[in-house]
Amino acid sequence: SVPASIAASLSTGARQGLLMKGGVVIEAAAKTGVVAFDKTGTLTQGRPRVTEVVALGRTEREVVELAAAAETGSSHPLALAIVERAKAHAIPVRNATEAKAIAGQGVVGTLDGVAIFVGAPRHALSRSNFDDQAKAAVEQLETAGKTVAAVIADGVLAGLIAMRDEPREDAAAGIAELKAMGLRCLMLTGDNARTGAAIAGSLGMEHKAELMPEDKVAAIKALSVDASVMMIGDGINDAPALAAAGIGVAMGSGTDVALETADAAILKSRVRDVPAMIRLARATMSNIR
Ligand code: ADP
Ligand code: MG
Secondary structure, three states: OHHHHHHHHHHHHHHOOEEEOOHHHHHHHHOOOEEEEEHHHHHEOOOOEEEEEEEOOOOHHHHHHHHHHHHOOOOOHHHHHHHHHHHHOOOOOOOOEEEEEEOOOEEEEEEOOEEEEEEOHHHHOOOOOOOHHHHHHHHHHHHOOOEEEEEEEOOEEEEEEEEEOOEOOOHHHHHHHHHHOOOEEEEEOOOOHHHHHHHHHHHOOEEEOOOOHHHHHHHHHHHHOOOOEEEEEOOOOOHHHHHHOOEEEEEOOOHHHHOOOOOEEEOOOOOOHHHHHHHHHHHHHHHHO
């Protein structure tokens, strides 16, 4: 019977770490036309590491010390990477005063009377002057798929910190499977356009970059006009985009919290579990018909 085959599929999925909240979700998953992914922590490992520090107005050590102090005010993966770099190089990590995160941009704080900003170069441009050398360095690092944090001290560009968050091992294979199943795959990211293009290109997928959280929601709504959209994200930062999609799927570390708002969850952080979930949903619906 229909309820029995739905129940069987739900439990088959659950055994593989693919949780779907009932038959309505299976039915919707089977109809998916577009799969949209958040980048950080979903397609990538979510664990960026510092690859290089470019000293401009200050020494390399000073750049890292100032940045780490301000980043004590943030729990963003980039903040953790910068603090980790300081520790690895025996650079003291002091707490900046009034350190606070600016969502989608970076952090600010004050250390020894110096006002610090650490964040996306496109947001740093309005706070400091970038000469041609600085602009060229940013461009070269971003084209290599790295995320650059500009470090500004009292309105002067102190240096750049480049970080790279590697794609998950099975990301390219997962995207290839989805495309072979006839699905359109899109990466949505708050990261800059050059980094977004580099990572998406290496995975063979489309992308939209420089999105603020509300832009991700708008992108999902626009895609939903002509297709059934499944959105995969970490469920914490991306809760609004997951809610806006036909099906919101939480993947990774935050899945237990996220399941309260998401329609489905992938417990093992495997990109290939996305095609597995859609295949299971399709098979279930064709058994019923
Ligand atoms: P993502 O979609 O990549 O998770 P976010 O919306 O969290 O992006 O942030 C957008 C951009 O703002 C990041 O790519 C980064 O350039 C910058 N940013 C945000 N938080 C920080 C931080 N704590 N330190 C440095 N840069 C940051
Ligand atoms: Mg994010």
